[in-house]
Amino acid sequence: MTATGSLDLLHPTLAHHVVNTLGWPGLRPLQREALAPLVGGEDAVLLAPTAGGKTEAAAFPLLSAMAAGGWTGVSLLYVCPIKALLNNLLPRLQSYAGWMGRSVGLWHGDVGTAARRRLLRRRPDILLTTPESLEGMLVSTKVDHRDVFAGVRAIVVDEVHAFAGDDRGWHLLAVLERLTRICGRPVQRVGLSATVGNPDDLLTWLQGSGAGKRPGRVIAPGVSLPGANSPAEPPPGDVELDYVGSLDNAAKVVAALHAGEKRLVFCDSRQAVEHLGAALRVRGVTxxxxxxxxxxxxxxxAEQAFAEARDCVIVSTSTLELGIDVGDLDRVVQVNAPGTVASFLQRIGRTGRRSGTRRNCLFLALDEPGLLRAAALLRLWGRHWVEPVVPTPEPRHIIAQQLLALCLQESQVGEHLWPEWWDGLEPFEHGEPIVAHLLREGFVDRDGGMLMIGPEAERRFGWRHFMELTTVFTAPPEFTVLHGRTEIGRANPALLSSREQGEGPRRLLLAGRSWAVTWVDWKRQKCFVEPADDGGGKARWDSTDRAGSSFALTRAVREVLLGADPPVRLTRRAVKALGKARERHIEHVHADGSVVTRTSGDVRWWTWAGTRTNLTLRATLTGLVDPAQQAHDSYLRLREDVDPARWAAVREGAADRIALPEVSEKALEGLKFTAALPSHLAARTLAARLADVEGARRLLGEPTRFVVG
Structure with a gap:
């Protein structure tokens, strides 16, 4: 197709600006292939690496359809998982829409009341928002949602893979079904994503109740889809794995290498970000x-200063993994390893955007587990393997939340008509027991065959106009940290207690600086600080990642321990550390199956199967597994009296009676809206999220070797 031909389906004004304002000779392959189906109203998932032009691939044809169809009012929704990404996209989309005489508005939790009022008076053609803010508009008494959303024709879901793998995905789908019913017509759905392991499944998921009823396609030109004749050679990129042994040593390496360049360093926790950032500043690194x-x-x-600077480092958790523009990067450094190959693809995709440069990433492992996970992840990446995106199972708490939100939205809902709002979306086919529980417990009242918000829902979720009802996660409490009137961030309240800090003044490490605590307002959850130039600050947050490593990643660790190296450069330190790890685990791995070891009464089954699989095996093999142990990625501790004969007897037929993991009361507290579910259904919901049934069956089908130490 010629450069001119590639623009034929665009509105002439838009085509003119693409060539003359942007200076593009034509469109990229993804943008060309997306034109006809999106202008034609098809649903789609667009796949491309980071900076692959996905935003334009969706925006250009939808702006053209908007002009051709005479769409009016709020007609295109652009949904993102994080507010920062929306802020980042706003000026770009305003430029594109402005060429067409169209407007763009922003609505999320950081947008003030005055700006919201202006938006409701002068409604934009394109609205950028999050799912939570979208639902907030639906339930708000200050927004006429039927009038505002009557003209919606299409929805773009950016970073759709980030939604689909957790409860925010079900929440998003449920809100979109309600929105579709308000519009009274099918709404086109377009998802933007980096490479995923199951793009066709992702498209089916995104279509919701429209799957099989509406046309849809995956558009991924030039993308090597997993399992689709992937090339044998490793993906392109300059990747190196080093072993440094500590965060302080990581700071030394980052400070010493690539002076004069812009470097983005990813860490696996907020605490690590703070300590590494402080250590780099001590070494004079911007x-x-x-x-x-x-x-x-x-x-x-920080992000603005980093984008404008040159010789500097920004240290981040996954907050900068998604498509926020932080300028032209030279290097990405990864401390330890991200949890998934998909995350690594997002991160390495931040580099190599300039002509003549390559994508690159330097891994700095802090300890043996970090080294093995990094090596394992790079082996999966080298095989062009990417995790499938799997929706969370049995989202009963989301059903409860949505039923309550619908009662707020409509004031009252027919007790037999509520399923129509979700048009057969799979989870809502099992909602009757939840409705019965909501009625019994007073979350919902019934009057004359109509359902409405009850006193218990108002008591539990009614704070600040039911704001708690629009988010599906429970966040641990944090205190706001203030220097004068300037908010610095939020801290774990445990750090403010004298017991945690010990003798002497209380010190916090936040924003890469140490602060002395001057006063704590325990009632209002605020903490006031002054700079502490002599250091000594502490940082700690409660981890929300209790899932551990996946089956695939832990199996890849086993491959590494059996002698397989990742297809990247290994430093001498990494080679030496891998050698030590292999020697230490020499009796824990076997190429033909799993291993049971006995050392001084300590009996362990080395499954190398991931935490979820091991939790499932622990629940299934109750006669073999020590019930007091915590689950681990690589092994299960067995009872001391286990021998090969008993092992064989208990395992016989176990693959046909897989049990779900047990759920503690404390674990249930982390599942929001648990109170709106019958206790047995809440426990089953969480148990299903902790389980890996297929992984457990696979382990139970493998031979086991017994080793006595």
Missing amino acids: TFLSHASLAVDERRR
């Missing part, structure tokens, strides 16, 4: 930080 517990203004200042 350093910025980004993580979820920093104040919005603090993050924005």
